Amino acid sequence: MAGPSLLNNKHLLWRAGFGAGINQFESLKNKDIAILMKELFTEENFTEVNYETPDVETVDYMNDKSPAEKKKEIQRINRQQNEELNLNFLDKMVNSKEQLREKMAFFWHGHFASRVQNPKFNRQILNVIRKNALGSFKDLLFEVSQAPAMLNFLNNQQNKKDHPNENFAREVMELFTMGRGHYTEKDIREGARAFTGWGYDKEGNFTERIKLHDGGPKNFLGKTGNFTGTDALNIILEQKATSQFITTKIYKFFVNEKVDDTIINKLSEEFYQSGYDIKKLMTGIFSSSWFYDRKNIGNRIKSPIELMAGMMRTLPMNIQNPENLIVYQKLLGQMLLYPPNVAGWPNGKSWIDSSTLMLRLQIPQIWSGLRPLDYRPKEDDDLDMGLKNNTNTINKSFKNPNITIDWSRIENIFNGKKVEDYLIQNTTSLDMSSVKNFSDNSIKMNVINLMSTPEYQLM
Numbered sequence: 001m002a003g004p005s006l007l008n009n010k011h012l013l014w015r016a017g018f019g020a021g022i023n024q025f026e027s028l029k030n031k032d033i034a035i036l037m038k039e040l041f042t043e044e045n046f047t048e049v050n051y052e053t054p055d056v057e058t059v060d061y062m063n064d065k066s067p068a069e070k071k072k073e074i075q076r077i078n079r080q081q082n083e084e085l086n087l088n089f090l091d092k093m094v095n096s097k098e099q100l101r102e103k104m105a106f107f108w109h110g111h112f113a114s115r116v117q118n119p120k121f122n123r124q125i126l127n128v129i130r131k132n133a134l135g136s137f138k139d140l141l142f143e144v145s146q147a148p149a150m151l152n153f154l155n156n157q158q159n160k161k162d163h164p165n166e167n168f169a170r171e172v173m174e175l176f177t178m179g180r181g182h183y184t185e186k187d188i189r190e191g192a193r194a195f196t197g198w199g200y201d202k203e204g205n206f207t208e209r210i211k212l213h214d215g216g217p218k219n220f221l222g223k224t225g226n227f228t229g230t231d232a233l234n235i236i237l238e239q240k241a242t243s244q245f246i247t248t249k250i251y252k253f254f255v256n257e258k259v260d261d262t263i264i265n266k267l268s269e270e271f272y273q274s275g276y277d278i279k280k281l282m283t284g285i286f287s288s289s290w291f292y293d294r295k296n297i298g299n300r301i302k303s304p305i306e307l308m309a310g311m312m313r314t315l316p317m318n319i320q321n322p323e324n325l326i327v328y329q330k331l332l333g334q335m336l337l338y339p340p341n342v343a344g345w346p347n348g349k350s351w352i353d354s355s356t357l358m359l360r361l362q363i364p365q366i367w368s369g370l371r372p373l374d375y376r377p378k379e380d381d382d383l384d385m386g387l388k389n390n391t392n393t394i395n396k397s398f399k400n401p402n403i404t405i406d407w408s409r410i411e412n413i414f415n416g417k418k419v420e421d422y423l424i425q426n427t428t429s430l431d432m433s434s435v436k437n438f439s440d441n442s443i444k445m446n447v448i449n450l451m452s453t454p455e456y457q458l459m
Helices: 004-015 033-041 060-064 067-095 099-111 119-131 137-145 148-153 167-177 185-194 229-238 240-254 261-273 278-286 304-314 324-332 354-367 388-399 407-414 419-423 432-437 443-451
Strands: 198-200 206-208 218-220 223-225 317-319 403-405
Touching: 004 033, 004 419, 033 099, 033 278, 067 099, 067 119, 067 304, 067 324, 099 119, 099 240, 099 278, 119 137, 119 148, 137 148, 137 167, 137 229, 148 198, 167 185, 167 229, 167 240, 185 218, 185 229, 240 261, 240 278, 261 278, 304 324, 304 354, 304 443, 324 354, 354 443, 407 443, 419 443, 432 443
Parallel strands: none
Antiparallel strands: 198 206, 218 223, 317 403
């Protein structure tokens, strides 16, 4: 049985980050949780996630091409840049010391879900989310609401006086702030009028197009005035329902899908009174004794990204074909920058079906080179992002993912330790005899087999 500090430290690192990194295992058992908290909350100089490929506008040879060729080339460049963004975001989750920032950014990335083809727009909204991940929810809401990716995704570019488009106003209230039941259809109509004219220019800068704005009086959430989009967001933030909705969603993601109303009401009131200070809310959660209750440990199914990032943090690896990681995301059902819809990814049991569970349990063996991958991406154009055309090359490179793992380093770190105490959150249901029966008793096989258990799927 793992000691309480080891168990609690692992729990904190999984929930406030993507699990313990290879260099953290040595001190994990005896580390004071207050020091661990301080490390998690330390913010360094903010660096943006970017891509290397030059933007389409700056590519010289484009002018020589026919319109059809041009279109194809633009799609190729966009796809390449989005893939780079995806992998660079994943790399931050795996390697950044700022684990909490990246974990919060991952949460907000699913909360403020947008899906556009334009890599410049994707880069911008991703960095807005990362920059504000632990700041003020008010700033985050404003910057996301004015990001071209979101305005494009939710059709606010088409929201004009006399022809209001209600999509943006509806989703801002239903999914991003208050949740259903706290506004009426009339509030959506009036809110849409407030947001008329919000859009972006050719360069992708937010702009309020005054000529397209409906300047007339509006009745929105019980208030009357000639409201603009800014006014509408401020009125939404005045509603305690907003604080309650966000706090509940954060609690379900970071603590437990079964909510505790007493705790949430208290956190929500504090969040509201703090002026929506995200860092303060998260400090309150991670430093509370109830966060470390047994019922909150090892009860969450890792999302595909959490599973992959966690394994990559534990196993020091060199990946020759990082683009393969995008195919894994696709096969497991969670591709960064590509949520299924505006509601983001569903959590919990929805991650596991017969095909994804099978692949999840086999990844440790595939990545260690012990078995080939026998999966093909679903023939689903929407999610293929151009993978369809090179299915053959994918399957060839995929059979051998070209990953080298530094097993000697892992042997050194886990030597003399019960590996299961470090890799598994809830060892009560773990049958160690069957884990060991599978193979020799080496630390390498122990690690691979433990990562291949249903218990490793939980955090």
